[in-house]
Structures are given as C-alpha cells and as structure tokens.
Amino acid sequence: MSSLSLPVCSCCHRHIMPNDKCVKFSCPECGTESATVWRCQSCRESATPYKCAACGFEGP
Numbered sequence: 001m002s003s004l005s006l007p008v009c010s011c012c013h014r015h016i017m018p019n020d021k022c023v024k025f026s027c028p029e030c031g032t033e034s035a036t037v038w039r040c041q042s043c044r045e046s047a048t049p050y051k052c053a054a055c056g057f058e059g060p
Contacts, residue, residue, distance in 0.1 A: 007036075010050040011043035029057035 006015040007024065016022045021041040026033050035054035043050070051058045 007038045009040040009043055010037045010053075011039060011048040014040060016040055027052040027055060027057055028059065030055040
C-alpha cells in the first residue's frame with residue numbers, strides 16, 4: 001500500500017486536497033524551487049500573508 005503526500009497551504013497549514021482550487025509557485029524573492037509556496041483558495045481570496053521557508057520573504 002502506498003501513501004499519498006498532500007501539499008500543505010503555506011498560510012493556514014491545512015492539507016490541500018487533489019480537487020481543491022489552489023496555486024503553487026516559487027518564491028518571488030529567491031526563486032528557490034525546493035521551498036515551493038502553496039496557497040489554498042481561502043487564503044488567496046483573503047490575501048493571507050505567506051512566508052518563504054528558504055529566505056523568509058513575506059508576501060500578500
């Protein structure tokens with residue numbers, strides 16, 4: 001049996017399910033692909049701040 005690793009929203013830290021509307025992107029400051037930023041629909045719509053795990057950049 002294999003396990004599924006779900007992405008976690010970088011803002012609210014909830015798991016993002018496969019059919020959820022979300023975005024993922026590299027940090028606009030450092031561009032580090034290993035520290036991908038995930039944002040769920042709720043956090044995107046409310047402009048909840050996120051923080052890059054690699055460089056500490058905070059965005060809207």
